[in-house]
Amino acid sequence: MRKPPSHDLQAPQQLPVTLAPCTDELLSSWVARHADFYGVPPLAMLRHCLPEMPSLRAADLNLNDNQVLRLARMLCADPETIRQTTFTNVAEPSRCLIAKEPMQSCTTCYLARTEPRVVIRNQLLGWRITCTLCGGLLQYPTGRDCPSTFGHYHATALIGERLLHDEASQRDRTWASPVRIARLLLMRRVKKPRVGDYEPWRYRVLGALIPDLDDVVDRRSLPTSSSPILPLHLRPALLARIAIVERSGPEMLQMLHGQMRGENKARFSSAIEEIINSSCRSTASSQLQLI
Ligand SMILES: [Zn+2]
Known part of the structure; x- marks a missing residue:
């Protein structure tokens, strides 16, 4: 029988205090808010649960079932909630259209004044001009007024x-x-x-x-x-x-x-x-x- 990788054995305990995800929040943003709460760097927070993960973005893009389960345990959430914070279900060819930084936001759905900053999935989708949540027109996150010529x-x-x-x-x-x-x-x-x-x-x-x-x-x-x-x-x-x-x-x-x-x-x-x-x-x- 195949011996499971060592990280399969490292099931992290649930954090003493967990924060609920915001609507459509990205996994890396959610992890970063926990990191801020516990006073550690965001990547250290992620690697506390998934030591094999190279970066926060890698976790946003790809998680296997075992990694989903480990995160679900640490963050006291169900696996489906974890999957919904990632781009795991986005088809491979479309991933080149997922930005690395927030490019846009919806003034109705986005909590702009939170500290630390919340990033929602919607903000990274390079094919959107409308909000996936409310259908409103997206704007630049800085509030920069740049009306479309088109x-x-x-x-x-x-x-x-x-x-x-x-x-x-x-x-x-x-x-x-x-x-x-x-x-x-x-x-x-x-x-x-x-x-x-x-x-x-x-x-x-x-x-x-x-x-x-x-x-x-x-x-x-x-x-x-x-x-x-x-x-x-x-x-x-x-x-x-x-x-x-x-x-x-x-x-x-x-x-x-x-x-x-x-x-x-x-x-x-x-x-x-x-x-x-x-x-x-x-x-x-x-x-x-x-x-
Ligand atoms: Zn919206």
Whole structure:
């Protein structure tokens, strides 16, 4: 019989005092509030229960059943409550859209003035423009007023948000992964800089669909390929275009291919091929859903 790992044997005792989680609170936030109460660093608090855990974020993203049980015991909660504080159920491809820091908040649902600060799951979801709890529009957590230039895309952006939400929740499948479409739309249309004031870092595939976009993005607001999350005020443009590409089908991807230049054209081509091949394996079709 396989000998269980040593940490399986280290069932922590329940803490003498435990704090209830806030609605939709993230596990790392909940653990950090316990750490503050007991006067220890947050990672030390987590490792008191899960010594094998490399970081608080790792615990937010992945917990196995044994780890859930150990945390449930220490925090005097049922296992389902522990799971609901994590992103364990978020589909793997969607995890690149989970931010490392809070990017947004809901003025109705978020307790902004707590000390230590509470972080709720909603604040890290890079595909949301509306609150998962009340449906209200999300805002920057700092209260920074940065109205979206793309408010007129709101209705279509909500469809894109739902597509990404369904993919993350592992519910419906469409002809192509909305996360893959997002990555495709955020690719650069050209790779090498040219002379003059032409700034190719600015020009994304998305800008071919929304000409205004090239003028409002700045270097800081550009996402990386490992974390394709747009700032909140630019996000409706991306979500709306995901919805339109999803509805239009592969023909729109071919049209966008014509906008690419140089070696990025070849990269785009292979990305399209990958999407279309995976869509052939999908049993569902958005075209059928629209009938
Ligand atoms: Zn809310």
